[in-house]
Amino acid sequence: MGSMSNVPATAALPRRDQIRKEAARLFAARGFLGVGVDEIGKAVGISGPGLYRHFAGKDAMLADLLVGISERLLEEGRRRAGDRTGDDAGAQGVLDALISGHVDFALDDRDLITLHDRELLHLKEEDRRRVRRLQRGYLELWVEVVRQALPALAGPDEEPVARAAVHAVFGLLNSTPHSLGPNVAQGEWAGLPRDSMAALLHSLAQGAFAAAARSAGKPGAA
């Protein structure tokens, strides 16, 4: 193996992680097909095909990023849900924990959240299935928690409603990094401090779920 310890601190990250970070940034900015390998190489200080010492190919980089974020989302989601499952009064608290976790991802890993529902189609069939399975597991986790937290959505007829509501809330939470992107001023998100933005997103998600519960079972069109 290579050097075992003592990273020089000028390059605090191992090459592979450095490539991940820059590739995610570039893919999010210009799209997977819009970025060339030479560009990724230049971003990490090596040039062009040197990347092939660390990844099998450009596709493999994207797959690594999407599988990684999907696994982290599901893992963290399970961790937060697993703390206290099954009891009744805590269900709202579990839902809040899920929301908080997702908001943190959306605000702190903007590039990956953007990629994870934007570039899925550029994966090879096998990787795409893998990512979709992870995403589906994450969605099911949310659906279960939502149906426990909001009894109006617990009935079997309301299952599609709960599922669609979770989809929609994901869209709500994920869209913010995308639309409010490039203002880099320390901790400022479109004029709001990071924590205020997090609290706002949390409230919006809560409010959306509450409205879904309130309107469940009503046939009325708009």
Place this chain on the structure above:
Amino acid sequence: MGSMSNVPATAALPRRDQIRKEAARLFAARGFLGVGVDEIGKAVGISGPGLYRHFAGKDAMLADLLVGISERLLEEGRRRAGDRTGDDAGAQGVLDALISGHVDFALDDRDLITLHDRELLHLKEEDRRRVRRLQRGYLELWVEVVRQALPALAGPDEEPVARAAVHAVFGLLNSTPHSLGPNVAQGEWAGLPRDSMAALLHSLAQGAFAAAARSAGKPGAA
């Protein structure tokens, strides 16, 4: 000019519109850079460079689509807001009208809604500025209406909150076509009839705005 009337009804659409429709479908499915002009040509029954009789280039097709949807959104939004502006009790009704209009776009023009916030970066600078100006106008329209409908968001300090909330609700409404895509069964949206899905999205958006108003001015982190 060419033939003036009497479209043969086998090709109900003029060539240009037919190209628009197929290009939108393909771009939404595989991304702008992932679709070749030969493919678009084949989808409309002509092949490859024949498209250049109708569009100046591939870029021009995307620009046409994005400018078109942005203009339609803004125009229809203004139409619905213009019916009764300025009065106080009707503000909530105007907001509902805006939401309904956007939901209709999201459900009926899925491909265009998907493209309009996914492929903006592949436009040439000039077209991108044009589309962004239209999108900004549409957003400002919503922000004004939201601040009239919900007094808690009307203060000058709450302007960034209202703006962020509108962004988030756009994400909510736009995400549904994207995540619940390819189930084509007549009028079924992930197990829900179209009108139920529309009503649900409407409720989710209302609930999100209400929650934003409810939590405005509170400093609390999650």
Place this chain on the structure above:
DNA sequence: CCCCCAAGTTAATGAGCGTTAACTCCAGCA
């Protein structure tokens, strides 16, 4: 001290793709 391998380098290859050129075809009109 020497060898070896991880990590890079540049050059070449080969495929894909947007666009242009040159040519064909036919409908409509004077």
Place this chain on the structure above:
DNA sequence: TGCTGGAGTTAACGCTCATTAACTTGGGGG
């Protein structure tokens, strides 16, 4: 009837780009 121009066709050009090949280098363990 003869011509004109919109609409399409195929072939060719030029460029980009992912991947591979062949070669260089430097540091650590036997």
